[in-house]
Amino acid sequence: MFITFEGIDGSGKSTQMRHLATWLQERGQAVETMRDPGGTQVAEQVRTLLLDPTSSLDNRTELFLFAAARAQLVAERIRPALQAGRVVLCDRFYDSTTAYQGGGRNTVPRAWLHSLHEQTTGGLMPTRTYLIDVPVEEAARRRRGESDDRMEQEAWAFHERVRTTYRSLAEEEPTRVCCIDGTQSPVQVQGAIRADLKAIWPSVGAGTPS
Ligand SMILES: Nc1ncnc2c1ncn2[C@@H]1O[C@H](COP(=O)(O)OP(=O)(O)O)[C@@H](O)[C@H]1O
Numbered sequence: 001m002f003i004t005f006e007g008i009d010g011s012g013k014s015t016q017m018r019h020l021a022t023w024l025q026e027r028g029q030a031v032e033t034m035r036d037p038g039g040t041q042v043a044e045q046v047r048t049l050l051l052d053p054t055s056s057l058d059n060r061t062e063l064f065l066f067a068a069a070r071a072q073l074v075a076e077r078i079r080p081a082l083q084a085g086r087v088v089l090c091d092r093f094y095d096s097t098t099a100y101q102g103g104g105r106n107t108v109p110r111a112w113l114h115s116l117h118e119q120t121t122g123g124l125m126p127t128r129t130y131l132i133d134v135p136v137e138e139a140a141r142r143r144r145g146e147s148d149d150r151m152e153q154e155a156w157a158f159h160e161r162v163r164t165t166y167r168s169l170a171e172e173e174p175t176r177v178c179c180i181d182g183t184q185s186p187v188q189v190q191g192a193i194r195a196d197l198k199a200i201w202p203s204v205g206a207g208t209p210s
């Protein structure tokens with residue numbers, strides 16, 4: 001089972017991935033957690049380059065670096081873990097490219113992104129994606145107490161486009177993308193995720209905590 005967590009920066013993805021990993025491990029599941037970009041030595045080096053504020057990357061350079069990091073993560077970690085029967089939880093995946101490089105930057109058409117994903121990962125997609133949806137201002141507050149007047153107007157509009165793109169993904173792919181109201185408390189978000197997972201994977205819900 002391949003499960004991903006998506007949402008704008010500061011929406012609560014990492015928090016929920018950690019909680020779900022613990023919940024699954026308590027029920028006897030072998031779980032591997034990872035993040036995109038990152039998760040392997042090479043992919044983490046690419047991540048450092050991507051997230052370095054002094055890297056003045058062209059939009060296409062950025063896109064190809066995200067795709068390269070993901071290709072390595074899929075080949076080196078995700079596919080082997082899935083073939084070994086482990087549950088893979090990943091903090092972000094291809095949907096982030098659609099939302100950020102597609103909707104946010106509007107660099108290239110969606111079909112082009114999809115083709116790049118096919119070429120670099122064989123088109124691997126998660127079984128289930130949890131989209132933790134929060135308003136931009138709420139995510140900004142959570143990130144580091146940034147209030148809305150500190151975020152540049154341009155960054156604000158960018159994150160609004162990212163959020164809108166994520167929400168349209170949930171509408172286009174309701175059997176894969178589960179949109180969860182991230183403005184609830186962490187415990188309530190956790191409960192919504194567990195309820196959804198039990199519905200699509202009844203045996204995991206039946207497992208008793210060890
Ligand atoms: N449901 C929530 N309500 C309020 N704060 C939250 C919630 N979920 C996470 N947070 C807090 O918001 C911040 C960002 O959470 P994090 O999980 O790192 O988000 P992301 O991985 O999406 O950037 C952290 O300080 C975290 O404790």
Ligand SMILES: Cc1cn([C@H]2C[C@H](O)[C@@H](COP(=O)(O)OP(=O)(O)O)O2)c(=O)[nH]c1=O
Nearest residue numbers: 008009010036037066092093096097100101
């Ligand atoms: C995976 C991925 C991430 N990103 C962006 C989203 C984030 O701003 C950044 C990844 O950093 P991350 O640590 O995921 O940010 P946060 O924890 O705040 O959500 O890279 C893309 O633009 N495209 C992608 O394909």
